[in-house]
Amino acid sequence: MPDNNIVLEMKGISKSFPGVKALSNVDFQLRKGEIHTLMGQNGAGKSTLIKVLTGVYEIDEGTILLSGKEVKITSTHDAQENGISTVYQEVNLCPNLTVAENIYIGREPMKRGHIDWNVMNKNAEKLLEERLNLKIDVKRLLSGYSVAIQQMVAIARAVDISNGILILDEPTSSLDSNEVKQLFKVMRKLKAEGMSMVFVTHFMDQVYEISDRITVLRNGNFIGTYEAEKLPQMDLISKMIGKNYEEMQKANDVTRKYNIKDKAEALAKAKGFGRKGTIEPFDIDVRKGEVLGLAGLLGSGRTECARLLFGIDRSDHGTVTINGKEYSYIYPQKAIKEGLGFCPEDRKIEGIVGQLTIRENIVLALQSNKGIFKYIPMKKQQEIAQKYIELLNIKTPSTEQRIDNLSGGNQQKVILGRWLATNPQLLILDEPTRGIDIGAKDEIKRLVRELAKDGMTIIFISSELQEMVSCCDRVLVLRDRKIIGELVGEEIQESTILQTIAEGGMLA
Numbered sequence: 001m002p003d004n005n006i007v008l009e010m011k012g013i014s015k016s017f018p019g020v021k022a023l024s025n026v027d028f029q030l031r032k033g034e035i036h037t038l039m040g041q042n043g044a045g046k047s048t049l050i051k052v053l054t055g056v057y058e059i060d061e062g063t064i065l066l067s068g069k070e071v072k073i074t075s076t077h078d079a080q081e082n083g084i085s086t087v088y089q090e091v092n093l094c095p096n097l098t099v100a101e102n103i104y105i106g107r108e109p110m111k112r113g114h115i116d117w118n119v120m121n122k123n124a125e126k127l128l129e130e131r132l133n134l135k136i137d138v139k140r141l142l143s144g145y146s147v148a149i150q151q152m153v154a155i156a157r158a159v160d161i162s163n164g165i166l167i168l169d170e171p172t173s174s175l176d177s178n179e180v181k182q183l184f185k186v187m188r189k190l191k192a193e194g195m196s197m198v199f200v201t202h203f204m205d206q207v208y209e210i211s212d213r214i215t216v217l218r219n220g221n222f223i224g225t226y227e228a229e230k231l232p233q234m235d236l237i238s239k240m241i242g243k244n245y246e247e248m249q250k251a252n253d254v255t256r257k258y259n260i261k262d263k264a265e266a267l268a269k270a271k272g273f274g275r276k277g278t279i280e281p282f283d284i285d286v287r288k289g290e291v292l293g294l295a296g297l298l299g300s301g302r303t304e305c306a307r308l309l310f311g312i313d314r315s316d317h318g319t320v321t322i323n324g325k326e327y328s329y330i331y332p333q334k335a336i337k338e339g340l341g342f343c344p345e346d347r348k349i350e351g352i353v354g355q356l357t358i359r360e361n362i363v364l365a366l367q368s369n370k371g372i373f374k375y376i377p378m379k380k381q382q383e384i385a386q387k388y389i390e391l392l393n394i395k396t397p398s399t400e401q402r403i404d405n406l407s408g409g410n411q412q413k414v415i416l417g418r419w420l421a422t423n424p425q426l427l428i429l430d431e432p433t434r435g436i437d438i439g440a441k442d443e444i445k446r447l448v449r450e451l452a453k454d455g456m457t458i459i460f461i462s463s464e465l466q467e468m469v470s471c472c473d474r475v476l477v478l479r480d481r482k483i484i485g486e487l488v489g490e491e492i493q494e495s496t497i498l499q500t501i502a503e504g505g506m507l508a
């Protein structure tokens, strides 16, 4: 029986890149007013499926039907003409334009041959307020706003262009829980208005909270489409990973072993270290061989604290002592020389160099540490790259692949590889599992424990409390840009971390 409610149908879609079959014979259907989530491990083909739908790539085989009629989508323009609009995994707005300009770029309202700024700003304000419940100054530069707001702006633009189909590729990966709630409110509202949405996320809770149906891809293959209500989480995971429950249990068995060395020497010691307007002066001892967690809500100062220790932002208060040498401030080159590594949370801004290969991206920090005159021979570079491709299970046909051809999660792993390659004494990991699939998350947690066991000291930041619990020997809790508590060993539990945040600390 034909289903009249199907607004989009993709049949037998295949797409290859040199050395990679990104999609093979994939089917996908989208109903009117449904939220349909695409799930699969890093590199499974989710973003590629979206990109063929939006004309970024042409399909090799298959057909696309909109409301029952076959269409050819060969450019992003075609997609827009057909009312399909997208918020990509990587926010690609222009930070140095205003909010309003970003929303209307390429389709500015005109008056007598000139852009009508008044109308543009008014429209932008109205759009954000009516459809996203967001009241902000649209005349301000986009760069002045948080990633969360920037994401909302991208969504506003997409909603405005869209004519019934909206695609959201990991829009929540950098939002905090309140922001996710707000986004979901917007999605539900759009859904009630009849909008059909394709959603991609790696967060299990979110999938079940918002999805009507779920389609699973694995290795470019279509595994199935399911009603979310009828698909238990365990089944979903095993379909994504391709292993059954027992096998997964085994893989999940990360033995929790504390590694507390109370008397261990401090590798780094911050005293009254701080920066005005960024983070209040703090004292931290980072002890050799421990995994020290920085916990707190988004914006609590975790990243700021890490950036200060690595010298990305310059301290204006106190001192930091590393390997017995005292500094009143530090800068990244110096930090690297002292054996520090910093794997940032935003791979797009501070991490990847898109035009370079995986190999070049991996050896980047190592090479800059050695200085340009001690060139690492090509063969050695390849060995190093290959080692981390294997260790981190990076999905790629070769070390010579350009990094921007990798899936989002695999790019994140390359950045982690870059810092592991420098073999730092102290490695700062800021949200290392963001955008990484559920199987790889476990691998990274295990890796963190193993590195610590082998003597590396790690500062670990994650918004997922469960990760803090399974990785850390000690946790410092931050709130409002201040360290307000410390939890050690068995004290580290999701409930105690939350309680400390809620109560505003126990040191006080």
Ligand SMILES: Nc1ncnc2c1ncn2[C@@H]1O[C@H](COP(=O)(O)OP(=O)(O)OP(=O)(O)O)[C@@H](O)[C@H]1O
Residues within 6 Å of the ligand: 017, 018, 020, 021, 022, 040, 041, 042, 043, 044, 045, 046, 047, 048, 049, 089, 395, 396, 404, 405, 406, 407, 408, 409, 410, 435, 437
């Ligand atoms: N332009 C490209 N050139 C070469 N290979 C590509 C290109 N785009 C994607 N690929 C490859 O196709 C496969 C599927 O990638 P895709 O980005 O669709 O994964 P994904 O499911 O979105 O993963 P993630 O969860 O990490 O974002 C990966 O192996 C990726 O490396």
Ligand SMILES: [Mg+2]
Residues within 6 Å of the ligand: 046, 047, 048, 089, 169, 407, 408, 409
């Ligand atoms: Mg992707």
